[in-house]
Amino acid sequence: MQEKILARLRSSQPSLSPALLRISEYVLNDPAKVVNQTITEVADGSGSSEASVLRFCRDIKFSSFQRFKLALGIELSTHQTIRHASPSGDVIDDTLSTAITALKQTKDLLNHAALELAAKQIIRAKSIDLYGFGGSANVARYAHYLFVRFGLVSRVLDDPHLAVMSAVNLGPKQVALAISESGSSKDTINSLMAAKAAGAFTIAITCHIRSPIAANADAVLGASSTDTPITRGAFSRVAGQYL
Structure with missing residues (x-):
């Protein structure tokens, strides 16, 4: 063994x-x-x-x-x-409890000044690029859906090469929003770095506010991650959508 x-x-x-x-x-x-x-x-x-x-x-x-x-x-x-093996009913309750905990912890982590700044920049932006790869792409798509409903111009870039190609063509009147649970995804970091270098306002949603992606963001929105690597992503994505 x-x-x-x-x-x-x-x-x-x-x-x-x-x-x-x-x-x-x-x-x-x-x-x-x-x-x-x-x-x-x-x-x-x-x-x-x-x-x-x-x-x-x-x-x-x-x-x-x-x-x-x-x-x-x-x-x-x-x-x-x-x-902690438990009957199926307890598992259902535990799952719900974990999701609620993730949302409550995200609320507690929230930097209101950063959120207000990000919201103002998004509303004023000529367009919004959304970067999310793997599981984070679902959060990016949900954000895109909400932005379109509010009459904002946005697009989801879930291909790393297309994301960087788009990022280098952004400017000061545009916003780049990147989602990465770990904050260490190389593709996401590269995309946000390119957007920042091009002059765009950059926003990061991550569970690790001291991560490399956060270092390249003008506004950082922290989400809670209460799960383990086995269930990783499920509840942090719920928290990301909440933001």
Whole structure:
């Protein structure tokens, strides 16, 4: 049987360097928090660098930070499922409760000044480009649907190449809105960076307000992510649509 990740971390601590030991202790202190963080947030939280976090992942036999998080999430979810197995009625209630929690936490996270600024720019914009890839494309399509209903000009760009091609042709009177749960999607970051360089007003909707995509946005709207990598996306997309 493969050694469990948390057990592996504990057993390997005596041989770790001071930098990697700090990361190990940070993960062990709150593994459920780590599975929903970016590599930047783990580095900041543990007082180390992104390079050290990647070195830590490789030291425990994972080729990337994402693979480490996925494996950790599976371990935590499996343990949680065994501990909290419940009748189907309870599962339905739990699912509803999780969705409600995501919405309430998003409300608490909301930066009203950023929301007001984003709304003003959207209303005044000549056009709005919406970037969302994978599961985030559904949030982009829903936003497009609402904008069209309000008489605004918008378009969904869910192809990375077309998104960048469109972004470089934007200008100061246009808005680019990017949706990324992790805030680390390279395609989404590249699209928003291109739009910002072209002079457009940039908006990011993400669950990680200190992520790379947030760094390239003039207004950042934070959404809550209460799920694990196994169910990732469902409730954060509900929160994204709420925004």
